[in-house]
Amino acid sequence: MPNIPQNLKQAGLKTTLPRIKILEILKNNEVRHVSAEDVYKLLLESGDEIGLATVYRVLTDFENSNLVIRHNFEGGRSVFELNDQPEHDHMVCTECGHVFEFRDERMNERQKNLATNAGFSIADHSLYVYGTCDGIKDRGECDMPPRRDLDIIVKK
Amino acid sequence: MPNIPQNLKQAGLKTTLPRIKILEILKNNEVRHVSAEDVYKLLLESGDEIGLATVYRVLTDFENSNLVIRHNFEGGRSVFELNDQPEHDHMVCTECGHVFEFRDERMNERQKNLATNAGFSIADHSLYVYGTCDGIKDRGECDMPPRRDLDIIVKK
DNA sequence: AGCACTTATGAGAATCATTCTCAATAAAAT
DNA sequence: ATTTTATTGAGAATGATTCTCATAAGTGCT
Numbered sequence: 001m002p003n004i005p006q007n008l009k010q011a012g013l014k015t016t017l018p019r020i021k022i023l024e025i026l027k028n029n030e031v032r033h034v035s036a037e038d039v040y041k042l043l044l045e046s047g048d049e050i051g052l053a054t055v056y057r058v059l060t061d062f063e064n065s066n067l068v069i070r071h072n073f074e075g076g077r078s079v080f081e082l083n084d085q086p087e088h089d090h091m092v093c094t095e096c097g098h099v100f101e102f103r104d105e106r107m108n109e110r111q112k113n114l115a116t117n118a119g120f121s122i123a124d125h126s127l128y129v130y131g132t133c134d135g136i137k138d139r140g141e142c143d144m145p146p147r148r149d150l151d152i153i154v155k156k
Numbered sequence: 157m158p159n160i161p162q163n164l165k166q167a168g169l170k171t172t173l174p175r176i177k178i179l180e181i182l183k184n185n186e187v188r189h190v191s192a193e194d195v196y197k198l199l200l201e202s203g204d205e206i207g208l209a210t211v212y213r214v215l216t217d218f219e220n221s222n223l224v225i226r227h228n229f230e231g232g233r234s235v236f237e238l239n240d241q242p243e244h245d246h247m248v249c250t251e252c253g254h255v256f257e258f259r260d261e262r263m264n265e266r267q268k269n270l271a272t273n274a275g276f277s278i279a280d281h282s283l284y285v286y287g288t289c290d291g292i293k294d295r296g297e298c299d300m301p302p303r304r305d306l307d308i309i310v311k312k
Numbered sequence: 313a314g315c316a317c318t319t320a321t322g323a324g325a326a327t328c329a330t331t332c333t334c335a336a337t338a339a340a341a342t
Numbered sequence: 343a344t345t346t347t348a349t350t351g352a353g354a355a356t357g358a359t360t361c362t363c364a365t366a367a368g369t370g371c372t
Binding site: 014016017018019049050051052053054057058076 | 348349351352353358359
Binding site: 170171173191192208209212213216232234 | 368
């Protein structure tokens with residue numbers, strides 16, 4: 001298993017207790033997309049008294065050093081995700097809340113071309129597809145459990 | 157020119173002064189993507205004393221009756237856009253704040269296929285491309301004035 | 313037009329997520 | 343071990359948005 005203090009050092013961050021604990025949580029397979037509040041609660045549950053302000057600070061530090069990715073969801077809520085996977089996009093089921101990840105080279109290419117032709121340099125993009133998964137549609141329940149790996153990968 | 161009270165009635169909304177004034181602003185070609193605060197200031201400039209709370213309420217009403225579309229930009233900022241055009245996506249210049257609109261059938265198709273294959277029914281999507289426009293990159297200033305029509309349309 | 317009924321508005325308080333402040337503390341460097 | 347520098351905690355501050363509630367407008371009916 002990857003060494004957390006090492007990760008922090010590589011990212012140019014001091015290895016402090018809050019950072020270690022928070023990175024541990026993010027590396028935990030059970031959670032993939034968490035809000036600052038979520039992290040704060042998880043810390044409390046495991047008996048770590050780390051202030052909410054620190055959680056925000058650490059997550060922002062992690063974002064700046066590319067350890068995590070911040071997503072701005074609807075309603076001004078941010079969720080964070082460990083940046084341990086190739087760039088990908090998200091399909092969000094509006095019924096069960098499940099988030100599927102996918103990756104499509106062709107779509108990325110397409111975006112890049114569009115932008116270039118318009119005289120625009122892409123730094124970043126955010127794509128969320130909202131809808132329902134078939135488990136919901138057919139039987140009223142979601143039959144796809146959350147997964148850590150990319151759910152759908154489409155090659156070029 | 158389209159009749160504003162008519163629009164409101166069709167949307168199932170009482171025709172009140174604040175609603176008329178705000179819809180007027182949204183229909184104004186000069187502005188396309190505005191925040192609630194922007195609308196509030198524009199109202200003040202034209203001598204209309206309409207409270208900020210009302211602006212928010214009206215914009216939310218408009219959203220619910222599909223008169224406008226709400227975008228949740230980075231940093232928890234919402235902007236509103238008159239819903240008078242075909243579905244399209246946005247390129248946001250992170251330097252000058254200019255928002256380009258574009259529309260790409262092929263990308264939409266692609267999304268639909270991906271989703272279908274994964275057993276997912278798309279209801280909606282949100283795509284924002286962030287970057288800088290070439291005016292910024294080359295000369296430090298944006299050379300692309302805001303436009304009302306779609307800036308870039310790519311057919312299939 | 314006049315009256316009753318329902319809905320919208322204004323102003324300020326309240327809320328929510330997030331950031332800031334600053335004194336106390338812990339890591340890193342010497 | 344000591345100095346230096348960055349980090350933390352707690353609570354205050356911020357900024358966007360929503361809520362509350364008394365007042366003011368629209369709408370429908372006579």
